[in-house]
Amino acid sequence: MSVRVRFAPAPTGDLHIGGAMVAVANHLLRLQQGGAFVLRIDDTDPSGHAERAAERIEATLGWLGITVDEGPDTGPYAPYRQSLRTAEHLAAAERLVDVGTARRGGDGAIVLPPVEHDIVIEDLSRGPIRIPAGELPRTVLVRSDGRPTFHLATAVDDAAMAITHVLRGEDHITNTAIQLVLCAALDCAPPRFAHLPIVVGEDGAKLSSSDGAIGVDALRAAGWLPAAVIDWLARSACPPITALPASTADELAVAFDPARLGHGTTRLDPALLESLGRDHLAQLPADELVRRVGEALAEQGSACAPAQLAALAPGLGDAATIPQAVTLVAGVIERAAPLPPTDADRTAAAALIALDTVDPDALGVGKRSVRRVLTSADHGIPLPFVLAALPRDEIIARAQAVLDLP
Numbered sequence: 231m232s233v234r235v236r237f238a239p240a241p242t243g244d245l246h247i248g249g250a251m252v253a254v255a256n257h258l259l260r261l262q263q264g265g266a267f268v269l270r271i272d273d274t275d276p277s278g279h280a281e282r283a284a285e286r287i288e289a290t291l292g293w294l295g296i297t298v299d300e301g302p303d304t305g306p307y308a309p310y311r312q313s314l315r316t317a318e319h320l321a322a323a324e325r326l327v328d329v330g331t332a333r334r335g336g337d338g339a340i341v342l343p344p345v346e347h348d349i350v351i352e353d354l355s356r357g358p359i360r361i362p363a364g365e366l367p368r369t370v371l372v373r374s375d376g377r378p379t380f381h382l383a384t385a386v387d388d389a390a391m392a393i394t395h396v397l398r399g400e401d402h403i404t405n406t407a408i409q410l411v412l413c414a415a416l417d418c419a420p421p422r423f424a425h426l427p428i429v430v431g432e433d434g435a436k437l438s439s440s441d442g443a444i445g446v447d448a449l450r451a452a453g454w455l456p457a458a459v460i461d462w463l464a465r466s467a468c469p470p471i472t473a474l475p476a477s478t479a480d481e482l483a484v485a486f487d488p489a490r491l492g493h494g495t496t497r498l499d500p501a502l503l504e505s506l507g508r509d510h511l512a513q514l515p516a517d518e519l520v521r522r523v524g525e526a527l528a529e530q531g532s533a534c535a536p537a538q539l540a541a542l543a544p545g546l547g548d549a550a551t552i553p554q555a556v557t558l559v560a561g562v563i564e565r566a567a568p569l570p571p572t573d574a575d576r577t578a579a580a581a582l583i584a585l586d587t588v589d590p591d592a593l594g595v596g597k598r599s600v601r602r603v604l605t606s607a608d609h610g611i612p613l614p615f616v617l618a619a620l621p622r623d624e625i626i627a628r629a630q631a632v633l634d635l636p
Contacts, residue, residue: 233265234394237291238272238384241283244445245290247498248399248429251463255397255426255491257296258464261483268391269301270310274383284311290446294456295479300391307391312383319378322386322416323371331415332371340372342411349407354395354424355491361407369408381405385412393421397488400425426467427492453526453551454503458510462503466496476509507550519543519555526556534563538619545615558611562619566606568632574599579629586622590614603632 235256239249260267269291271284280286284302291298301310309315323340326332332342345366351359371382388396388409396406406423413420449459457478464482465472469492471485511519520539523546527534542559549555569575578599590597590613597613604616604625617625 232394233259233263234268234392235260235265235397236268236270236388236391236393238270239287240272240275240278241280241287242278243280243283244447245287246445247449247463250290250294250446250459251429251467251498252398252426253291253296254294254460254463255467255486255488256395257294257460258468258479258483258486259395259397259488261480262486265394266299267297268305268310268393269298270387270391271302271312272380272384273311273313274378274380276313286447290450293450294446294460310391312378312387315383315387316378318390319383319386320372320376323378323382326371326415329415335374337374338372338376339370339374342369342371342408342415344368345407345411349410351403351406351410351423354422354488356425356493359403361404366404366407366411369411371412381408381412385409385416385418388421389413389416389418395424395488396421397424397426397491399428400493401428424488424491427494427496429466430495430497453553454507455510455514455551457513458503458507458550461506461510462498465502466498467491476506476513504550508547511549511551511555512547516540516543519546522552523555523559526552527559530556532560532564534559538563541619542611542615545611561605561607561610562616565624565628568628568635569602569606571602571632571635572599575602575632579603579632582629583626583633590617604628 237253237256239245245253257267269288273279273284288298288302299305300307303309303311312319323332326342327334327340332340334340345363347363349361349366351361353359369381370379372378384405403425406425410420446459450456458476460479461476461482464486468486468490470487470490471477471482474481474485514522520536520543523543524534524536524539539559542562546555546558549558571579574596578593578595581593581595582600582603585593590600593600598608601610601613601616602608604620610616
């Protein structure tokens with residue numbers, strides 16, 4: 231089976247994590263079934279549009295590893311910006327007026343009357359969802375100023391672009407019912423629908439770019455690996471995935487099941503992201519981890535020999551992001567002012583000078599004191615990796631600096 235899924239954000243700002251979860255769900259379905267991922271920009275309402283938001287959204291999807299097969303300006307149905315497809319939308323509205331399905335008001339607006347029968351959405355995850363007659367009010371298709379609305383543009387474009395599946399937030403359930411009505415009126419086959427849980431903040435409110443919700447770009451700037459972010463969002467979209475260990479997108483796609491999506495609301499768990507971040511960082515090939523950490527160190531003006539980084543890399547298990555790994559490495563390679571030494575610290579310093587060994591157990595002193603002497607900290611990369619990474623003359627210099635303190 232080949233699918234055509236679409237992700238249709240409004241260009242109101244950077245991609246927030248709620249929208250990203252929807253994009254990830256569509257991405258996994260496309261990976262699983264084969265087909266195309268369409269990025270279509272829902273810009274029928276010009277209010278609140280952010281400058282170059284569409285380009286930033288596409289770039290963010292690219293960072294996540296979500297390949298855009300069509301859109302917003304390339305592909306067989308281009309343009310994929312709804313504001314540039316007004317002629318198609320208006321033509322569809324006029325056809326509905328001509329057959330009597332829609333009515334033109336005195337102000338020029340075109341309106342679909344209230345639906346007088348039940349509408350049933352065959353939701354892939356929830357089963358049949360019945361919208362009783364009378365609950366769908368009249369739907370404006372074309373505003374009095376001649377601009378098509380979201381409802382009309384969405385139905386027309388999904389049909390024109392041969393979209394087979396629409397996975398979106400459950401706050402769109404009423405919109406889905408209206409789209410089914412419009413598809414019937416336009417005599418076109420509707421996509422299959424599934425509705426995802428709504429991502430909410432700590433206050434329980436739905437996340438929105440226009441309200442300043444955390445964006446994926448903020449996660450990128452904080453140094454999270456895209457694989458960890460994809461994994462995190464996939465687990466919130468489809469609960470069965472939580473049984474998997476940290477997984478690649480291809481592995482997640484095998485387990486993804488649109489029939490078993492989450493329902494209601496979901497709060498993304500920062501602790502889960504931390505755990506997945508550590509796991510995905512640990513899965514990086516050693517040379518790739520060394521390269522990334524080395525580049526990040528260089529950007530902040532520090533230098534570390536590749537051999538040193540290679541010695542420290544296996545000890546970065548506490549790091550969930552590249553910046554966290556950099557902080558751990560910097561705590562070893564950058565000589566800090568010694569801590570006020572305890573008697574145990576002085577004993578450890580003397581042992582480090584006297585014994586030519588990288589085995590902390592052979593020193594016969596407390597490991598905490600050895601760490602304090604070498605890194606001026608009580609915690610960090612496990613001591614065996616620290617001793618393996620530091621040159622002998624550097625170890626002696628740091629130990630002597632402790633012994634020289636009064």
